[in-house]
Amino acid sequence: MINSDEFWNELDSYTKDMIEAIADLSARRYIILCNVRTRQCWWSESAARFFNHDDFYFTAEQTKTLATIHPDDFGNFLGFISTIIRGKGTDAVIEFRAKPNNASEYNFFSMKGRVISSKDGKPHFALLMLHNYGIREEIDEITGLHNEISFSRRIAEKIDDNIGNVILKVAIEKFSHINVMYGAEYANKLIREVAENIARLTGDDGTVYRLSGVKFGICLRPMSRTDLKSFYRKLVDLLADKIFVEGKKVPLKISAGAIILDNFMKDAVAVRSRITYALNHSKQYHHGDLVIFNDEVCGGINDNLDLISTIHQCALNGCEGFYMCYQPIVNPKDGRIKGMEALVRWRRDPYGNIPPGTFIEWLEEDPCIFELGNWILRRSLEDAKEIASEDPEFFINVNISAAQIERHEFRESVTQILEESGLNPKQLCMELTERCRELDTKFLREEINFFKSKGIKLAMDDFGTGNASLSVALNLPIDELKIDMSFVKDIKNKPVNQAMVKSIVEFANTTNLETCIEGVEDDSVKEYLGQFDATWHQGYFYSRPVPIQEFKELYYLSNRN
Numbered sequence: 001m002i003n004s005d006e007f008w009n010e011l012d013s014y015t016k017d018m019i020e021a022i023a024d025l026s027a028r029r030y031i032i033l034c035n036v037r038t039r040q041c042w043w044s045e046s047a048a049r050f051f052n053h054d055d056f057y058f059t060a061e062q063t064k065t066l067a068t069i070h071p072d073d074f075g076n077f078l079g080f081i082s083t084i085i086r087g088k089g090t091d092a093v094i095e096f097r098a099k100p101n102n103a104s105e106y107n108f109f110s111m112k113g114r115v116i117s118s119k120d121g122k123p124h125f126a127l128l129m130l131h132n133y134g135i136r137e138e139i140d141e142i143t144g145l146h147n148e149i150s151f152s153r154r155i156a157e158k159i160d161d162n163i164g165n166v167i168l169k170v171a172i173e174k175f176s177h178i179n180v181m182y183g184a185e186y187a188n189k190l191i192r193e194v195a196e197n198i199a200r201l202t203g204d205d206g207t208v209y210r211l212s213g214v215k216f217g218i219c220l221r222p223m224s225r226t227d228l229k230s231f232y233r234k235l236v237d238l239l240a241d242k243i244f245v246e247g248k249k250v251p252l253k254i255s256a257g258a259i260i261l262d263n264f265m266k267d268a269v270a271v272r273s274r275i276t277y278a279l280n281h282s283k284q285y286h287h288g289d290l291v292i293f294n295d296e297v298c299g300g301i302n303d304n305l306d307l308i309s310t311i312h313q314c315a316l317n318g319c320e321g322f323y324m325c326y327q328p329i330v331n332p333k334d335g336r337i338k339g340m341e342a343l344v345r346w347r348r349d350p351y352g353n354i355p356p357g358t359f360i361e362w363l364e365e366d367p368c369i370f371e372l373g374n375w376i377l378r379r380s381l382e383d384a385k386e387i388a389s390e391d392p393e394f395f396i397n398v399n400i401s402a403a404q405i406e407r408h409e410f411r412e413s414v415t416q417i418l419e420e421s422g423l424n425p426k427q428l429c430m431e432l433t434e435r436c437r438e439l440d441t442k443f444l445r446e447e448i449n450f451f452k453s454k455g456i457k458l459a460m461d462d463f464g465t466g467n468a469s470l471s472v473a474l475n476l477p478i479d480e481l482k483i484d485m486s487f488v489k490d491i492k493n494k495p496v497n498q499a500m501v502k503s504i505v506e507f508a509n510t511t512n513l514e515t516c517i518e519g520v521e522d523d524s525v526k527e528y529l530g531q532f533d534a535t536w537h538q539g540y541f542y543s544r545p546v547p548i549q550e551f552k553e554l555y556y557l558s559n560r561n
Contacts, residue, residue, distance in 0.1 A: 020044065032128040034060060034084070036115075047130065052100045070097035070106050084113040084126040108133040140210035142188050142440075143195035148403075151209040151217040156268040158261055164222035166206075169275045170198075170235070170256045171283065172214040178250070184442030190245045194252070197238055205231070212403050213435060215279075225260070225292060232256060232290040255282040259293040270309040273362055280361075311346055311359045315368045319375040321348035324383060325545035328554060329397065329516060332530055332537040337558040339395040341431070341538065342380035343545045344372075364401040364435060373404040374413050381421035381428070383548040387555055388427050395427045397459065402435040405447055415454060425455030431482065434462050441475055448477055459516070463504065481508050485519025485539070492528050505532045 011018060023031040023044030030047030034040070039060040048056050051067045058066060060081075069077045073096035080094045097106040110131045118124040133139055140147045146154075158165040172194065178187050191214065198216055199208045206220035220231070239252040257278025259271060278293040314320040322344055329339035344360070347353045363369050377398050384396040404410055418425060430451065436444065437460075448458050459480035483504055491497045501517065508515045520526050520539030529537065543554055 023047075028132045030130040030132065032063065032130070034063070034126040034128070036123045036126055050100065050132065052102075066101075067098045068101050068103070073097055080111070080113070084115065084128065108139070142191050143210045144192075145195055145199070145208055145210040145216075147209060148211050148217075151211060151219075152268060152272065154207065154209070154219050155271050158219055159268060159271065161261075165261045166220040166223055166228055166258060167261065167271060167275055168218040168220060168228075168232075168256060168258045169211070169279045170216045170218065170254050171279055172239075173253045173255060173283070173288065175214040175252075184440050184445075186245060187440060190243070190250055193243055193245055194239065197243060198235065201231075201235060201238055212406060213439060225295075228258060228260075228292070229290060232258075236288075253288055255279060255286075255288040257282050257291050257293060262294075267309055269312045273308045273312075276362060307351060307354070308359055308362050310348075310351070311354070312363065312368060314346070314348065315363060315372045319372055321346050322372070322375065323347065323547075324376065324379050325547055326380075326383070326396075326551040327538060327545040328542045328551070328558070329395075330537045330542050330558075332526070332534065335558065337542070337555045338393065338536070339397060339429075340384070340551060340555075341397040341545075342376060342383075342399070344376050345545075364403060364433065369401050369403045370407050370410070373401060374417065377414065378417045378421070381417065381423055384427070385421060385423065387552065388423050391559075392424065392427075395429055395457070396423075397429045397431050399433055399461065400430045400436070401433050402439055405432070405436060405444070406439065411447070411450055414451065414456070418454075418456070426457065429457040429459050429480065431459045431461040432478070445476055452477060452479075459514075478513070480514040480516060480535075482516045482518055482538075483534070488517060488519035488521075488525065488529070488539075491525065501529075501532055505534050508535075509533065 031044040033042045099106045116125040209217040274293045278291040282291040326340040328337040457479040462484040463481040514535040516536035517534045520537045520541045
């Protein structure tokens with residue numbers, strides 16, 4: 001039998017060391033200990049360090065002013081501290097925003113207080129425990145994990161460590177089916193369950209991040225390839241067999257790419273490009289098996305990724321080298337150009353003109369796509385202004401990525417850019433790219449409804465491919481389906497493609513949706529597609545994507561004829 005008094009008496013001389021050790025166990029949890037009677041306070045080293053103070057001992061009055069509390073939270077914060085210092089408010093909890101004095105951004109905190117009384121029953125100490133949740137923009141609200149921004153910063157830190165750290169990127173396959181079958185609320189619970197299980201499996205070996213869609217980043221300690229593959233096998237087994245939501249077992253299949261950092265990897269952007277490449281190869285060529293970039297042999301890939309890194313830096317540096325081209329969207333009944341799709345291009349010496357297929361997939365995975373997307377929208381609306389002012393029915397389609405629509409400031413950016421352009425909102429159609437379908441269905445529906453309420457039209461790009469299906473279209477209040485060009489290629493000789501295009505157009509016409517058939521390459525295809533009664537046509541038969549001045553010439557010629 002253990003003597004509890006003896007156990008605790010043995011610790012008396014180590015009390016200070018124990019408290020400091022407990023405080024240091026978590027970099028984001030801080031301890032403040034206050035002597036209610038003397039009104040003296042001790043701050044843990046992590047707390048003092050975050051708020052930029054060299055000392056650890058302060059008076060109760062100083063404690064109230066050692067950080068900048070958000071003005072909206074200051075009254076509650078002050079009342080909370082005063083209550084605790086007076087020895088009241090046991091187990092009280094408060095949430096507030098605070099930052100180091102002179103810092104520019106607030107972090108979100110929760111704080112819990114507990115009063116410790118002496119033998120006479122009077123308050124003697126007040127213990128405050130603070131949890132620093134970081135800047136809200138860096139926290140994923142569904143999982144509580146740090147997000148893409150933090151992941152990028154962490155990669156840069158790991159590069160500086162230069163000791164063989166491992167970066168892993170994991171994607172859940174076919175998650176959109178769960179959204180359709182069970183709804184957004186269930187899907188969010190599933191994402192939380194997955195996040196918790198990945199974090200539990202990772203433990204002290206690394207840190208888990210929520211990336212766009214249903215992807216997760218994991219920064220792992222240095223380990224051998226054997227240990228890395230063993231970790232991934234455990235992860236595969238865990239998600240395939242141990243995930244339960246509302247009593248239902250949900251088997252999940254994943255793909256993953258990894259990179260082992262070495263002395264030659266100094267660019268965080270290049271590292272992210274490499275793990276994205278490895279993840280895509282895992283999906284497309286390895287049936288979800290882990291692909292370690294260092295071991296993947298692919299001729300010229302390093303040169304290609306160096307190009308991607310250069311383009312990424314240009315996107316961050318005022319969108320250097322980017323320019324816009326526009327492809328006509330035509331009424332197939334009379335051949336008149338009624339709109340245009342904005343398509344981004346990049347050109348810079350010594351690389352020359354680089355097609356978007358080389359870089360857009362990579363940039364869509366990166367937070368920089370938000371600023372680039374704003375630049376594309378602003379430039380496209382400016383280029384469309386002349387025709388749009390003359391023709392109220394003219395419209396412009398602009399592609400929108402998942403990484404853009406996820407950002408909470410996206411709504412404000414679009415409405416502000418549209419207002420500055422002077423265009424009527426109904427003249428803008430935003431095309432949701434394929435990866436948007438990986439987003440939470442409820443969230444996506446709310447975003448679409450917001451933009452529709454402003455008069456903006458929404459289209460689903462590349463319809464019929466990937467996760468796109470009629471069931472997805474039924475769950476989103478979109479205005480238009482853009483039929484992917486893969487269904488048009490050799491359509492006259494492929495009955496399956498004919499049936500697919502016919503069913504999509506008939507579905508759209510029945511439900512009052514517009515349709516645009518892409519990939520109209522020649523006159524014979526154009527004539528053949530006329531039987532399907534689509535709203536619009538688009539393709540090289542009418543024109544390749546061209547700069548705005550050349551597009552204007554095509555437009556005026558089309559409408560004169």
